[in-house]
Amino acid sequence: MTTALRITCFAVLAGLAACDTDSEDGTLEVRIWGEEFVEDGIPAEVFADGWSVRFSAFLVAVDGVATPAAEDPTRYLFDLALPSGGAGQTLGMLASPGGSTELAYRIGPGDPAMAGNASMDDVAMMDAMGWSLFVSGTATRADESLAFAWGFDTTTQYDACEVAEDVAAHTPTTTVITIHADHLFYDDLDDPAPNVAFDLVASADGDSDGTVTTAELAAVDITAQARYQVGSRDIRDLLAFVEAQTSTVGHIDGEGHCHTE
């Protein structure tokens, strides 16, 4: 990170202190993490077709982070590909009811981010393109190598994300918005145990220039594919398929699920 937006998110806590809480309420330290898959790459054993993926950038625009007691007005842009040592990136502190609690957040386009760990150039790009998510990297299999750089403008509201730990009264409890990068390479929109696959994406490199673009994904008709099933969704090309998967990447505390809209 060069010109990072190192706004100290802990200040948010002060701004939210006005929320009604009782003496048993606590504090949530909210972090965001793309797990090892984003920071270190998705290894070949995860892929059904032998590819592996390393990300050079994984930009996520987040806002509307809230507990039942407080809402963070800040808009963030994080590059989850930057190393965090396994701890994830710090987002902020929020007042929360004690005991079991829930978190909400949105991944979507919006105003320029004011906080996060992304560079100002990244902020400007996401704002100019109207993107909520941008991923770039390289897929490799044996002597094959393909680059990709994809931006998405999808909006997903994640609600009722159940925080794994109970919130204590006097000690901040940590919760982690967890982004599952492998979903972008799932080969089914409904199967709860889809394959992680890259072959069809690789086949999209129509001009054989070594880079798969979103335009090339859009040119791949998936209607006659044995995999890449879409149920009742009107999705016919690979770009629309991957776009649909972007609404599934958000989780909490690892494998915890959220309700989505």
Next chain:
Amino acid sequence: MVVRDVRGWAALGMCCVGAAAGCGFDSELAARVEVPVVVQSDGMGELVNAEGYAIRVTTMRVAFENVEFTTSGEMHASLWSPVLDLVVPTAYAHPGHYAGGEVVGEMNGRFVVDWLDAGAELGLATLLEARYDGANFVFTRARPGDGIADEDPLMGHTFEIAGEATRDGRTWTFSALVDQDEGRRVIGLPFDLEVDEGADDVLGLQMLLVDPSEADTVFDGIDFAALDPDDDGVVELVPDSEAYNVLKKQLQVHDHWAVTTE
């Protein structure tokens, strides 16, 4: 022929009662209506697909299970929410997790249905009083215990389809045994009904070969002549072929299914 698993829907119809009791909720408050469900075959008529074939279906047998009836609106009585919370799946951000309206009615069990057998009884749906605007069901594959013979061609499959396709004076007979993934859901069937206590509606589970809103057919994309290289007039849609994959996916689209009221 309709094979129904009475134990399935009866037991699961009682689920609401059990669930209510389990959370200390007075099940007497949860007004439920049992409504017959039958096969609705009006959507099985002749059609012309996008490739210009006039198609007549002679066999359409389907294995499925667990029909859910959903609402996106308000319930009549908020007191029911303790019951509903226990029976309503939620939308999660992960492939395979349920997405749709709130489930407030169900007809559970396994079914093997001949969709040309109009009016055949499927079972009783248990519906809570509500404004209904959708339905879901789950594909399965026929198996022993579903009431069909071991040598039945549908055994182990989801669809048995056969018919005739005619274009330019030439007719092809076609057949397909289509396998949907176990548990593959069809979500969001159109269903518009206000259910009140004492309702005497009969529901029809309908398959629509032609999407009534967009005129797409389940056989669009299938060029029967191109699938008949030996020119014998017989076409079998086999797994992993493009035509099979297209048909398999189009059969998952909720636009080709509906719940009617009789």
